[in-house]
Amino acid sequence: MADWTVFFVSDHTGVTAEAMGRSLLSQFSGLHYKTLTVPFVSPGNLPDLLNRIASSSPALVFSTLTDPVLREKLKASGAPVFDPFSAFSVPLAQSLEQTPVSITGLTHGINQGYEDRMEAVNFALAFDDGLNPERLAEADLIISGVSRAGKTPTALYIALQYGKKVANYPLTPDDLEADSLPQQLLANLPRLRGLTLSPERLAQIREARLPSSRYASLENCRRELAAAERLFRKHGVPQIDSTHRSVEEIAARIVHELRNL
Amino acid sequence: MADWTVFFVSDHTGVTAEAMGRSLLSQFSGLHYKTLTVPFVSPGNLPDLLNRIASSSPALVFSTLTDPVLREKLKASGAPVFDPFSAFSVPLAQSLEQTPVSITGLTHGINQGYEDRMEAVNFALAFDDGLNPERLAEADLIISGVSRAGKTPTALYIALQYGKKVANYPLTPDDLEADSLPQQLLANLPRLRGLTLSPERLAQIREARLPSSRYASLENCRRELAAAERLFRKHGVPQIDSTHRSVEEIAARIVHELRNL
Numbered sequence: 001m002a003d004w005t006v007f008f009v010s011d012h013t014g015v016t017a018e019a020m021g022r023s024l025l026s027q028f029s030g031l032h033y034k035t036l037t038v039p040f041v042s043p044g045n046l047p048d049l050l051n052r053i054a055s056s057s058p059a060l061v062f063s064t065l066t067d068p069v070l071r072e073k074l075k076a077s078g079a080p081v082f083d084p085f086s087a088f089s090v091p092l093a094q095s096l097e098q099t100p101v102s103i104t105g106l107t108h109g110i111n112q113g114y115e116d117r118m119e120a121v122n123f124a125l126a127f128d129d130g131l132n133p134e135r136l137a138e139a140d141l142i143i144s145g146v147s148r149a150g151k152t153p154t155a156l157y158i159a160l161q162y163g164k165k166v167a168n169y170p171l172t173p174d175d176l177e178a179d180s181l182p183q184q185l186l187a188n189l190p191r192l193r194g195l196t197l198s199p200e201r202l203a204q205i206r207e208a209r210l211p212s213s214r215y216a217s218l219e220n221c222r223r224e225l226a227a228a229e230r231l232f233r234k235h236g237v238p239q240i241d242s243t244h245r246s247v248e249e250i251a252a253r254i255v256h257e258l259r260n261l
Numbered sequence: 262m263a264d265w266t267v268f269f270v271s272d273h274t275g276v277t278a279e280a281m282g283r284s285l286l287s288q289f290s291g292l293h294y295k296t297l298t299v300p301f302v303s304p305g306n307l308p309d310l311l312n313r314i315a316s317s318s319p320a321l322v323f324s325t326l327t328d329p330v331l332r333e334k335l336k337a338s339g340a341p342v343f344d345p346f347s348a349f350s351v352p353l354a355q356s357l358e359q360t361p362v363s364i365t366g367l368t369h370g371i372n373q374g375y376e377d378r379m380e381a382v383n384f385a386l387a388f389d390d391g392l393n394p395e396r397l398a399e400a401d402l403i404i405s406g407v408s409r410a411g412k413t414p415t416a417l418y419i420a421l422q423y424g425k426k427v428a429n430y431p432l433t434p435d436d437l438e439a440d441s442l443p444q445q446l447l448a449n450l451p452r453l454r455g456l457t458l459s460p461e462r463l464a465q466i467r468e469a470r471l472p473s474s475r476y477a478s479l480e481n482c483r484r485e486l487a488a489a490e491r492l493f494r495k496h497g498v499p500q501i502d503s504t505h506r507s508v509e510e511i512a513a514r515i516v517h518e519l520r521n522l
Contacts, residue, residue, distance in 0.1 A: 004357075013513035015422070016284065019277040020345055023325060024353055027361035039513045060356060064284060080356040082349045084281050092285055095321060095341040096265075100288035114507055121414045128386075153382045156417055160508070161276070246375055247421070252274035252300045 004033035005056035009063040014039035021062030041065060046073055053077040120159035127167035128152055133184040139167040142188055145195035146171050146224045148205045150242045157251045176227035181235055193254055194232035194239035199225055201243050265294035266317035270324040275300035282323030302326060307334055314338040381420035388428035389413055394445040400428040403449055406456035407432050407485045409466045411503045415456060418512045437488035442496055454515050455493035455500035460486050462504050
């Protein structure tokens, strides 16, 4: 089977072209390919890109170039180009009964809420791992769980992607032996979410941090998780299992459930 | 003009459908629309979604549903559907000379490197704001700049999105008065990048933190930034200006430049 070179081409970061392309390629099994993301394509650096595509055969191109002139030139590379702008701009204009404006240089709208997102990141750092517990009422969302359940990456991802102020609050061994969740969490129950995972996975993660410790032992992980899940259930806190989910998926599930409350 | 309802529909997080849709819609000026992201669509919750689309007129749908059966049902909603899977799967299969497998339930490939990305987030936190300077050699990348230049969000975004270990190291007023960059940075020059921004923007950001302070004054910001830029230039450190750029764009520019070194 041929070894393909797959180009993800964009006049912005290339993240959307790459996500779309990888998703489409995941439909084909046993495919051998290497990928090259080429962001910030402009009239100035397009000739270089066309040369690279021409010298990589066989090649595929996934593009989110917005400039119709650049899009046409890209097609002239000879490689198949998969491009939602070319495919959808005309039918979208027909649906909207409006002509598209030239949008070269416009961002893809992801600058939206930039200030909010930066503020949210600073908030997540200031409220990481139980910091500032007396100010939890300021949080849009509070994520709790045992040590190494994945609270920090989840909180930071939600802050960066969705601009929400997320605190994370660890359940310590002392908390887990109590009859109810800590007072600071009880005072903010509607915005509290529990993060859980399988004992095996948690033991593996903890083992990497503190090898052969009681902290990392499967038995201890099992006991801590059972106690945490019991406390969350007792207070009706929705829980999400992170064992087989990426941080993006966990974040999306938490945020979209929140919107529906 | 009609008020459109725009649905971003996905069997995963919806982030790609939303990015693609917003990008396409940004071609049309003066459009009034509200948006609804519907992630994790399954056979079970599809009827609900179809009802919501039907009761929202006029509606547009951007979809990255991977299951052909769900895609067909979505089209039956009557609203225009813009869907790269329907548009590109067949021509992609022709280019690859291969039949797509059914991929319901497959992720979009963004679980790739999950462990690396989580490790990178932990690294970025452990190396935030100059922590662990004696271990900077472990970093894939070091971001430096004056206080509030945006180092932390940039480092965290690169960690989450690209799985790279990023340290960030602040230039203090003492550092800025020296003749050269701090020794810890000099020892890691090839992986060092400078983050800068306009004095006006920096003053605005600092003013929100410490109002009416010398720290936030335009004069002080101007002096600090000039000193930092001079030091970066002296040692040939590539600088990126964050004034008019989103964290995604800064991250992509830094990462892709790095790949080309």
